[in-house]
Every structure is written in C-alpha cells, then in structure tokens.
Amino acid sequence: MQVxxxxxFNARCEAKGVERTVSLFMLQEENIVVGxxxxxHVGYAIQKMTHQEAQSxxxxxxxxxxxxxxHA
Amino acid sequence: MSFSAKQWLTKIHDLPLxxxxxxxxxxxxxxxxxxxxGLRAALPSNxxxxxxxxxxxxxxxxxxxYAAIQLALEExxxxxxxxxxxxxxxxxxxxxxxxxxxxxxxxxxIRPIASPLEALEIAQRADKSQIVxxxxxxxxxxxxxxxxxxxxxxxxLLILLSGRLTWPIVDxxxxxxxxxxxxxxxxxHVATIxxxxxxxxxxxxxxxxxxxxxxxxxxxxxxxxSVLRQxxxxxxxxxxxxxxxxxxxxxxxxxxxxxxxxxxxxxNWRGIGIVKQSGFQLQNSQQxxxxxxxxxxxxxxxxxxxxxxxxxxxxxxxGNIYPNQCCxxxxxxxxRSPIGPCMVSDEGACRIWWSGGVHxxx
Ligand code: SF4
Numbered sequence: 305m306q307v308x309x310x311x312x313f314n315a316r317c318e319a320k321g322v323e324r325t326v327s328l329f330m331l332q333e334e335n336i337v338v339g340x341x342x343x344x345h346v347g348y349a350i351q352k353m354t355h356q357e358a359q360s361x362x363x364x365x366x367x368x369x370x371x372x373x374x375h376a
Numbered sequence: 377m378s379f380s381a382k383q384w385l386t387k388i389h390d391l392p393l394x395x396x397x398x399x400x401x402x403x404x405x406x407x408x409x410x411x412x413x414g415l416r417a418a419l420p421s422n423x424x425x426x427x428x429x430x431x432x433x434x435x436x437x438x439x440x441x442y443a444a445i446q447l448a449l450e451e452x453x454x455x456x457x458x459x460x461x462x463x464x465x466x467x468x469x470x471x472x473x474x475x476x477x478x479x480x481x482x483x484x485x486i487r488p489i490a491s492p493l494e495a496l497e498i499a500q501r502a503d504k505s506q507i508v509x510x511x512x513x514x515x516x517x518x519x520x521x522x523x524x525x526x527x528x529x530x531x532x533l534l535i536l537l538s539g540r541l542t543w544p545i546v547d548x549x550x551x552x553x554x555x556x557x558x559x560x561x562x563x564x565h566v567a568t569i570x571x572x573x574x575x576x577x578x579x580x581x582x583x584x585x586x587x588x589x590x591x592x593x594x595x596x597x598x599x600x601x602s603v604l605r606q607x608x609x610x611x612x613x614x615x616x617x618x619x620x621x622x623x624x625x626x627x628x629x630x631x632x633x634x635x636x637x638x639x640x641x642x643x644n645w646r647g648i649g650i651v652k653q654s655g656f657q658l659q660n661s662q663q664x665x666x667x668x669x670x671x672x673x674x675x676x677x678x679x680x681x682x683x684x685x686x687x688x689x690x691x692x693x694x695g696n697i698y699p700n701q702c703c704x705x706x707x708x709x710x711x712r713s714p715i716g717p718c719m720v721s722d723e724g725a726c727r728i729w730w731s732g733g734v735h736x737x738x
Contacts, residue, residue: 345516354619361616
C-alpha cells in the first residue's frame with residue numbers, strides 16, 4: 305500500500321481505493337515518507353517496498369556470461 | 377530485465393529437466409498462489425510441487441487451543457484470536473465444547489481479530505477486565521505481536537503465545553529425511569522479517585537449491601526456474617526472487633523486538649511432536665497467560681495433543697502426502713464441516729486444494 309499521511313507511528317495507507325491506518329512501529333528506523341510503498345501484515349507495515357521486479361540471479365549470470373563471450 | 381509468467385514458464389519448459397523433481401514450499405500463501413493460478417498444470421509434468429509446513433494454525437498445539445477454550449469458558453476472560461483459529465477442533469467428547477466458535481455459541485466472550493492492534497484496543501476499552509490474546513502464527517505474525525509488547529500493553533492484557541518459527545521444521549525435515557524433496561522455495565514474508573540469510577543453511581548444510589519467492593506467479597516461477605537450474609547445473613546457492621521486500625538482513629527493528637520480548641524454545645507441533653528451538657516464549661512472565669492464569673494446556677485428557685481421529689493433517693503438513701490422499705478429504709471433511717485444522721485455515725493445504733477445485737482423487 306502507498307503511504308498517504310503519517311502521524312507519529314501511524315500511517316494512512318491506500319491501495320486500489322481502499323484506505324487503512326497501519327502502524328509504522330516496525331519501520332521506525334527506516335525513513336518512511338508520504339508516497340512510499342509499504343508491505344502490510346496484520347495491521348503493521350513490515351517492510352518498505354522497492355521497485356525491483358521478480359527475478360532470479362541466473363539472469364545476471366547469463367548477462368555477465370553473454371557480455372564476456374567473444375561472439376556476443 | 378523482468379519476465380512475464382508466460383515467459384518464465386517457457387524458460388522452465390526449455391530446461392533439460394530430470395525425469396522427476398520435487399520442489400517443496402513452506403508457506404500457505406505460496407500454496408494458495410500456486411493452486412489458484414493453476415501453476416501445477418502449467419508446469420512440465422516431471423515437476424512436483426509439494427506443499428510443506430506452511431500453516432501455523434494447522435500445527436498449533438491442540439493443548440493450547442483447549443487452554444484458550446477453557447480460559448474463555450471457565451475463567452470468563454475475553455479471548456481474542458486471529459479469525460481462523462475459531463473453528464479449529466480439539467479432541468474432546470462429542471458433547472463437550474470442541475472449538476472456540478462453539479464456546480462463543482454457548483456464551484463465552486470470544487472475539488476474532490485481524491491485527492494485534494485490535495487486541496490492544498479491546499483491552500484499553502475493557503477498563504480492568506481480563507483480556508487474553510491467543511497468538512498463533514509464524515515469524516511474520518509473531519513479530520508484530522513483539523512490536524506491540526515492545527510498545528507496551530496494559531496490565532489487563534495477557535498473551536497465550538503459540539507462535540512458531542519456520543526454519544527449524546525444515547531443518548528437521550532435511551536432517552531426518554522425513555520429507556523427500558529436491559529443492560526448496562523459501563517463504564517470502566518470513567524472509568521479509570528475518571532476512572533471506574536465515575535460509576542459507578539449506579544450501580550450506582544440505583546442499584539443496586533454494587530460492588525465496590513472493591506471491592505473484594512471476595516471483596514463484598522465477599524461484600522455480602532458479603532452483604531447477606541450480607539442480608541441473610549442480611550449482612547451489614540461495615537465490616532471492618522477491619527483492620521487492622526481501623533482503624539478506626530482513627527487518628532488524630522487528631528482530632530486535634522479537635529478541636527483547638521473546639525467547640526461542642523447543643516447542644510442540646500438533647501431531648508432529650517437539651521441534652527444537654521452533655517456538656516463541658514470552659520473556660516477561662507477567663504477560664504470560666499460562667503463568668498468570670490456570671494452565672489448562674496441562675490438564676490430562678484422552679487423545680490430547682493429537683490430530684482429530686482419522687485426520688492426516690500431520691502428514692499433509694510434513695509433505696508426506698497430498699491433501700487429497702487423506703481418505704476423509706472432500707468426503708466427511710470439507711471447508712463447510714472441517715475435521716482437521718488443514719481444512720479450517722486459509723493457509724491449510726486441504727482447504728486451499730478444495731477451494732482451488734481439487735475435488736477428486738486424481
Ligand atoms: S482432509 Fe480433513 S481430515 Fe484429511 S488431512 Fe485434511 S483436514 Fe485432516
């Protein structure tokens with residue numbers, strides 16, 4: 305969900321038109337600002353979300369190998 | 377670069393797969409995504425996806441559920457619990473109260489909640505009357521409870537703690553050969569809290585391909601592709617296919633709350649027995665319902681601790697059989713009238729398979 309407002313340890317978050325108040329207590333050492341996306345579980349934000357898509361390390365290996373290959 | 381689910385499937389179909397590969401997942405959320413997206417049918421037929429120990433409700437000690445029921449009935453406390461605990465049956469005679477839901481029906485004050493914060497709210501509003509929060513869950517759910525405790529709870533709120541850790545049961549499965557599988561999909565939400573590094577032992581100690589996955593088809597397929605290729609190229613490592621929220625360290629604040637408020641102890645898993653260092657226990661005995669009130673979990677009863685008669689949940693949880701190999705599956709046991717906890721919980725493999733449309737024993 306996306307953080308739309310922060311008040312102390314509470315944040316109002318929104319996803320697909322649904323709004324909820326969640327606790328930021330478990331992310332108090334992170335710098336969470338309005339606009340960030342957070343992963344929520346049982347009413348608590350448990351991690352800030354990055355933009356990294358699902359991937360496997362093999363793609364990186366393959367890219368490196370392809371770059372090293374003289375025929376690439 | 378990122379691939380679509382379809383592209384991942386093509387990549388998997390293009391791999392030179394061995395005749396049979398068994399991949400275990402240990403998360404009800406994974407099993408749900410796999411079943412609902414129909415991934416089993418879309419994958420090459422030599423890949424078997426085995427649902428493993430991914431359901432905390434299913435392995436919550438029967439004695440603890442019994443204790444929760446008795447606290448509500450006998451001690452007249454207000455008992456709050458996560459919703460899917462309410463229908464979990466205990467082994468008592470047919471006439472006796474068999475679940476929290478039945479206890480509620482005969483007048484006990486039992487309230488389903490979805491967040492530890494609701495337990496706090498109920499306790500604050502209850503003034504002085506006694507509230508007991510029956511906590512079940514793996515690390516992802518226990519950590520927010522630890523956060524609640526770290527933030528401070530009122531004196532009238534006690535905790536009946538049945539939280540469990542996931543990695544010790546996987547370690548036990550691998551050490552004893554209790555389950556047969558060739559690769560592991562590690563749980564994304566647990567790793568979000570505890571860090572992907574917690575799963576490195578599977579690679580280091582057991583030389584088994586492992587990948588952390590999230591809950592989209594893309595992430596699950598990326599993880600499957602990774603472990604399959606690790607197997608084929610004989611190059612094991614811990615892959616993280618859920619970088620959106622998972623990193624090596626996990627949420628250090630959450631881990632600190634867990635350490636401050638709880639310790640890990642050997643703990644009982646319903647129908648399975650003691651698993652080393654797999655349970656959470658409260659540091660502060662003043663908050664522990666088992667120590668502050670009568671401990672009904674110790675009351676001797678017939679069939680205490682076991683699964684309901686005829687229910688194969690323990691084997692399902694350990695990945696020894698598929699849900700539809702239990703002879704009660706879909707016959708006397710359905711989500712409408714569940715016999716075992718695996719048909720009660722949203723994270724139980726039996727319920728997931730049944731709602732996913734597995735209605736015969738193919
Ligand atoms: S089908 Fe029902 S009785 Fe059989 S293992 Fe699953 S929950 Fe237990």
